[in-house]
Amino acid sequence: MVKAVKKTVKKVVKKTVKKSVAKAVKKSVVKSEPLQAVAILAGEDLVLDSCSVRVLSMNIMSFAMPRGQKTAVAKGLKTLGLSLPTAPKIFIKDGVYIVQTQPDQWFFISDVPPKKQTLKQISALGYCTDQSHGWVGVELSGVDVLSVLERLCPLNLSRQAFAINASARTSLDHLGVLMIRLGDNRFYLFSAASSAESFLHGIKTAILAVSD
Amino acid sequence: MPKKRPPHLSAGDKGQIFAISEFWQVKDKKSNTRAWVDLQNDVTVKDIEQAQAEGFESVEHLKRYTTLGMATDQGKTANVLGLAVLAQATGRAISEVGTTVFRPPYSPVSLGAFGARSTGQDYMAKRLTPSHGWAVEKNAVFVEVGQWLRAQWYPKKGEATWRESVDREVIATRKSVGICDVSTLGKIDIQGRDAARFLNFVYANGFAKLAVGRVRYGLMLREDGICYDDGTTARLGENHFVMTTTTVNAGLVYRQLEFARQCLCPDFDVHLISITDAWAQFAIAGPHSRDLVGELVADLDLSNAAFPFMACANVQVGGVEARLFRISFSGELAYELAVPAQFGGAFIRDIMKRGKKYKITPYGVEALNVMRIEKGHFTGAELTGQTTALNLNLARMVSVKKDSVGAVLSRREAMMAEGSMRLCGVRPVDPEHQLRAGAHFIETGSVPSLDGDLGWVTSVCWSPSFGRYIALGFIKDGDKRGGDILHAWDGLHGSSCDVEIVSPHFYDPEGTIQNG
Numbered sequence: 001m002v003k004a005v006k007k008t009v010k011k012v013v014k015k016t017v018k019k020s021v022a023k024a025v026k027k028s029v030v031k032s033e034p035l036q037a038v039a040i041l042a043g044e045d046l047v048l049d050s051c052s053v054r055v056l057s058m059n060i061m062s063f064a065m066p067r068g069q070k071t072a073v074a075k076g077l078k079t080l081g082l083s084l085p086t087a088p089k090i091f092i093k094d095g096v097y098i099v100q101t102q103p104d105q106w107f108f109i110s111d112v113p114p115k116k117q118t119l120k121q122i123s124a125l126g127y128c129t130d131q132s133h134g135w136v137g138v139e140l141s142g143v144d145v146l147s148v149l150e151r152l153c154p155l156n157l158s159r160q161a162f163a164i165n166a167s168a169r170t171s172l173d174h175l176g177v178l179m180i181r182l183g184d185n186r187f188y189l190f191s192a193a194s195s196a197e198s199f200l201h202g203i204k205t206a207i208l209a210v211s212d
Numbered sequence: 213m214p215k216k217r218p219p220h221l222s223a224g225d226k227g228q229i230f231a232i233s234e235f236w237q238v239k240d241k242k243s244n245t246r247a248w249v250d251l252q253n254d255v256t257v258k259d260i261e262q263a264q265a266e267g268f269e270s271v272e273h274l275k276r277y278t279t280l281g282m283a284t285d286q287g288k289t290a291n292v293l294g295l296a297v298l299a300q301a302t303g304r305a306i307s308e309v310g311t312t313v314f315r316p317p318y319s320p321v322s323l324g325a326f327g328a329r330s331t332g333q334d335y336m337a338k339r340l341t342p343s344h345g346w347a348v349e350k351n352a353v354f355v356e357v358g359q360w361l362r363a364q365w366y367p368k369k370g371e372a373t374w375r376e377s378v379d380r381e382v383i384a385t386r387k388s389v390g391i392c393d394v395s396t397l398g399k400i401d402i403q404g405r406d407a408a409r410f411l412n413f414v415y416a417n418g419f420a421k422l423a424v425g426r427v428r429y430g431l432m433l434r435e436d437g438i439c440y441d442d443g444t445t446a447r448l449g450e451n452h453f454v455m456t457t458t459t460v461n462a463g464l465v466y467r468q469l470e471f472a473r474q475c476l477c478p479d480f481d482v483h484l485i486s487i488t489d490a491w492a493q494f495a496i497a498g499p500h501s502r503d504l505v506g507e508l509v510a511d512l513d514l515s516n517a518a519f520p521f522m523a524c525a526n527v528q529v530g531g532v533e534a535r536l537f538r539i540s541f542s543g544e545l546a547y548e549l550a551v552p553a554q555f556g557g558a559f560i561r562d563i564m565k566r567g568k569k570y571k572i573t574p575y576g577v578e579a580l581n582v583m584r585i586e587k588g589h590f591t592g593a594e595l596t597g598q599t600t601a602l603n604l605n606l607a608r609m610v611s612v613k614k615d616s617v618g619a620v621l622s623r624r625e626a627m628m629a630e631g632s633m634r635l636c637g638v639r640p641v642d643p644e645h646q647l648r649a650g651a652h653f654i655e656t657g658s659v660p661s662l663d664g665d666l667g668w669v670t671s672v673c674w675s676p677s678f679g680r681y682i683a684l685g686f687i688k689d690g691d692k693r694g695g696d697i698l699h700a701w702d703g704l705h706g707s708s709c710d711v712e713i714v715s716p717h718f719y720d721p722e723g724t725i726q727n728g
Contacts, residue, residue, distance in 0.1 A: 035530035035562060037554035038345075064403065064483035104483065127403035127451075127483050133553035134490030175337055193489040193553055195359065198337035
């Protein structure tokens with residue numbers, strides 16, 4: 001660097017620092033209040049006779065299987081009354097859904113946050129990452145569900161191809177989605193939190209188009 | 213006209229007889245012009261007859277030999293005609309010739325169906341940052357960054373141009389403290405017994421020995437040795453790292469890591485998951501950032517000795533599990549604080565309230581860009597897909613003590629050659645002159661030509677800190693030409709000017725502010 005340039009840079013830097021230091025600010029600490037979470041899409045449900053979409057509030061944690069630990073993990077989870085299913089099958093028990101998302105990874109989805117002790121035990125078995133804030137979940141139900149989904153999703157949703165208590169990672173209205181079928185006409189759909197508005201808008205548009 | 217058996221019936225068929233006869237080809241005896249059958253794939257009657265003459269009499273052979281019916285119309289416009297010509301040439305009925313397998317879209321599909329509902333904004337999903345609602349309230353002007361909407365600047369009453377807003381945001385940040393939502397940067401959770409080994413393999417520089425509680429800047433190469441992304445990776449635990457990528461390359465980097473994990477390192481115990489959407493992350497920059505962040509994490513000693521530049525920690529903020537990183541893109545004393553995404557809105561409201569006494573100023577991506585140019589950090593404008601580590605003056609970052617993706621090919625002779633383009637800073641000799649990105653450097657007094665091309669301007673801004681236009685650019689042998697005057701030729705805008713070559717690090721080149 002040329003000397004002349006160096007000088008000017010230093011000058012400016014000094015000036016900036018001096019000013020900010022000179023402007024001594026009185027410290028008055030604002031009282032700490034706990035931060036409140038704002039749930040995504042809260043209050044955005046659409047409930048019709050033929051088909052409804054309800055925004056879920058679920059805890060999601062990903063669990064990755066350490067290499068070579070299959071037996072140990074299975075044994076450890078068994079003591080908690082849990083087991084890892086192979087997709088498309090899912091595990092359901094007491095409001096806990098376990099869904100395989102890739103060969104060595106599962107999502108633990110639950111209505112209520114897992115107990116600290118349980119979390120500790122699961123974390124000891126494999127690699128956990130909280131995903132609760134990364135996804136948005138909705139429940140889609142009603143007699144028109146399949147007509148709505150066939151407009152949005154390329155998957156064959158006939159009962160023979162996609163059974164009750166089956167899961168799939170697919171796309172829905174151009175967005176990635178994790179889908180669980182809980183009944184003939186009842187599905188859970190999970191998609192990325194940042195694009196939640198577009199996700200719900202796509203679903204609502206299809207519901208309204210079908211219900212006409 | 214005598215009634216005749218229509219050509220689609222074979223001899224034995226009892227079908228309706230019509231007073232029509234087939235007419236498949238207009239023969240022009242005068243000239244030997246070609247008669248087209250398949251307009252999409254350029255198949256003529258002559259081609260079909262030639263195929264037949266060469267023994268390709270089966271309709272499946274004819275199809276493959278001539279490509280008849282293999283275009284996007286799948287024979288819808290040409291196959292009947294083509295099969296009839298073949299039938300005629302072989303003395304058979306069309307039904308005897310048969311048909312080939314045709315594929316969708318054979319039945320009519322409207323173009324609207326291909327578009328589906330993908331019209332207007334539905335064409336692309338919108339991704340919103342956790343502070344989006346707050347930014348809307350604050351009158352932010354948004355810019356599309358891929359699918360993301362990011363605050364570009366926050367106009368205040370009385371500000372007539374974007375520059376007024378951006379200049380104010382930069383000065384306020386450099387003088388006191390500014391805050392910027394940087395949640396759009398890709399974040400990847402990396403865990404496993406071999407996580408450190410894995411990072412050491414995917415980054416060009418060393419990561420094996422990064423201590424827990426520390427962050428390191430990393431450079432990523434493609435297989436061919438070209439730089440394609442950079443970012444910081446924090447070690448939160450022995451087997452737990454969090455990587456950040458650039459906003460635009462978040463998906464690409466994730467895919468490359470997944471490829472490396474599955475195909476290049478299949479024996480490693482390493483696991484990836486995106487946490488980009490799971491965390492709201494804010495850059496808090498400026499001389500008062502330590503005071504402000506110190507209020508939030510009262511139990512953590514933020515002194516330089518305890519929490520120096522490139523430190524990281526799990527912290528509690530407002531009763532929420534959060535992550536604090538002491539990293540800086542602006543060149544200021546700065547932190548990045550991450551809270552679970554649904555707390556992002558509450559967090560920015562809280563810190564804006566706390567920061568009032570420091571006149572905290574939210575800044576958008578435009579001010580962020582100005583500050584990174586002042587500091588000499590490169591971004592997508594510099595990572596063109598042709599940029600080597602040497603071009604970025606970072607050749608020494610590519611470790612020779614280990615193998616990593618792209619390391620070997622990055623050492624090819626031409627990529628290490630003397631006379632390469634080097635990232636430099638430039639400033640117009642006339643401080644008021646507006647330089648523009650895309651201008652090409654030539655020697656002063658020379659005629660603009662590709663032969664005399666010495667490089668180009670990649671990023672330009674009006675620098676409120678220096679009161680002049682400054683720029684980054686690639687200059688041939690630029691590392692040896694500090695202080696030289698070149699001509700930045702901008703024929704497109706007609707705004708050429710002489711520029712002086714300087715260091716790309718205009719602001720705080722020694723890092724005393726950033727590390728202070």
